[in-house]
Amino acid sequence: QVQLVQSGSELKNPGASVKVSCKASGYTFSDYGITWVRQAPGQGLEWMGWITTYIGNTNYAQSLQGRVTMTTDTSTSTAYMELRSLTSADTAIYYCARGGGNYPTARVNDHWGQGTLVTVSS
Amino acid sequence: DIQMTQSPSTLSASLGDRVTITCRASQYISVWLAWFQQKPGKPPKLLIYKASYLEDGVPSRFSGSGSGTEFTLTISSLQPDDVATYYCQQYNQYSPAFGHGTKVEIK
Numbered sequence: 278q279v280q281l282v283q284s285g286s287e288l289k290n291p292g293a294s295v296k297v298s299c300k301a302s303g304y305t306f307s308d309y310g311i312t313w314v315r316q317a318p319g320q321g322l323e324w325m326g327w328i329t330t331y332i333g334n335t336n337y338a339q340s341l342q343g344r345v346t347m348t349t350d351t352s353t354s355t356a357y358m359e360l361r362s363l364t365s366a367d368t369a370i371y372y373c374a375r376g377g378g379n380y381p382t383a384r385v386n387d388h389w390g391q392g393t394l395v396t397v398s399s
Numbered sequence: 400d401i402q403m404t405q406s407p408s409t410l411s412a413s414l415g416d417r418v419t420i421t422c423r424a425s426q427y428i429s430v431w432l433a434w435f436q437q438k439p440g441k442p443p444k445l446l447i448y449k450a451s452y453l454e455d456g457v458p459s460r461f462s463g464s465g466s467g468t469e470f471t472l473t474i475s476s477l478q479p480d481d482v483a484t485y486y487c488q489q490y491n492q493y494s495p496a497f498g499h500g501t502k503v504e505i506k
Contacts, residue, residue, distance in 0.1 A: 312495075314443075322435075322443065322486055322497040336493055339400075372442050381431040384490040387454065389442035 279303040281373055281390035288396045289363050296359040297393045299373030306354035307331040310377030312386050313347060313358045315369040323369075327377025327384070328356065334379070363397045370394050401426045401489050405498035411506045418474040420501045422487035427467055431491035434463055434472045436483045437500075443486065447472065479505065 284298040299311060313325040326337035328347040335347050346359045356373055371393045374386035402425040412418050422432065430450040435443035445454045447463035450470060460475040474481055482505055487498040 321500045324495050324497060338494060381491055384495060385433060385445070385448045387445045387448070392442055
């Protein structure tokens with residue numbers, strides 16, 4: 278069965294960076310993109326961006342441009358999301374989800390990771 | 400960017416009631432709309448994609464309709480397990496966007 282397993286919770290100081298991993302199994306990794314979504318405490322879902330795993334094309338939310346980098350390692354079927362210059366506003370649960378790409382048919386997020394809590398506090 | 404407006408923000412209904420949630424896109428998105436269910440402490444779960452296609456394993460009491468800019472999610476007979484927050488998401492545009500969510504409670 279399709280599974281996305283994310284790395285564990287992180288506590289970071291303001292100004293630091295965080296890198297969250299998402300290991301996929303149960304399907305051919307290069308057949309689907311990976312999308313990242315975050316959710317601040319008590320708030321709604323915020324789309325962060327996606328990466329196509331076969332070429333590595335990325336598309337980031339304008340609000341995060343310059344601070345976020347999404348990458349993949351096809352040898353281990355793992356996707357990564359790095360966010361830099363963290364502030365308290367970045368405190369959230371970060372989710373990876375299967376899906377994302379240049380065409381609408383590829384963008385449906387049908388399977389999700391369990392989420393990774395990133396807390397930014399001094 | 401396309402904005403998604405969901406209504407209502409909170410909904411309280413009795414068991415067995417028919418429940419409808421509306422999502423409006425600020426621009427034309429054809430049928431590229433998904434509905435997700437999220438329970439506390441859990442990731443979102445895909446219910447409906449391409450406006451009206453039921454994801455595998457989702458109970459048939461859930462249905463979606465609409466195209467263009469107006470969409471609805473309907474629960475034909477509300478069950479205790481349906482208590483959750485529901486989000487619509489447009490994925491027509493290069494940068495998808497979610498609605499703000501509708502919290503469904505039992506009256």
